[in-house]
Amino acid sequence: MSENTNQKPEVDAPEGPAPEQLEIVDIVEGSGDVATAGSKVDVHYLGVEYETGEEFDSSWSRGQSINFPLNNLIKGWQDGIPGMKVGGRRKLTVPPTLAYGPVGGGHPLSGKTLIFVIDLLGVS
Template structure:
């Protein structure tokens, strides 16, 4: 790779890092936002009706809408109009940390720092070192 290309990539990475830091700092100031020790931020949009939270070994059925900080949608079960079922321990670290705090019926907005998402690797429509924003509704828990 050329020296020019390397310099461009470093400049782009520095710009994204600064944007991420500013976005996370601003969002953390909202009164309704909880910030976990690992940097994940969440906001309860609707409280659920369940009594039990899933463990990372459980299957979960969810509805979610994932965007980047610029509003671009990278994935959405909501847009597909079909819930999704996943084994929780197969998902990004942020979901493994946050979903066990939820109960069925909870709808939360998650702001995921890159270190708790895909980090420095690009994943489909998600550029490297991206903050991920999810509106996430936990529908059901299965074993």
């Protein structure tokens, strides 16, 4: 994976079975302010399906970061972003229980394990 946080990351296709727990891997350690559970976060992110490696969403593709209260985002982000520092890049592998729920949950990504690469641009 690229370590240049000024450009869209690339995710290699994972091997083996999807994890059943949230996996958090820091690719680049940030040096700025620390995100907390109550933070509003400004992030760039890439989301891919674990099974296929297919991209399903990317702020990079839209050319604009997103800015949201962390508690409005999926549980995998609520659990996986706190402790991250601004300037960092983190990979979250999120099981369905912490993403969009089990198969048949009404969301196109229900039942899927998802990988997100998140660049933390700011916290407030």
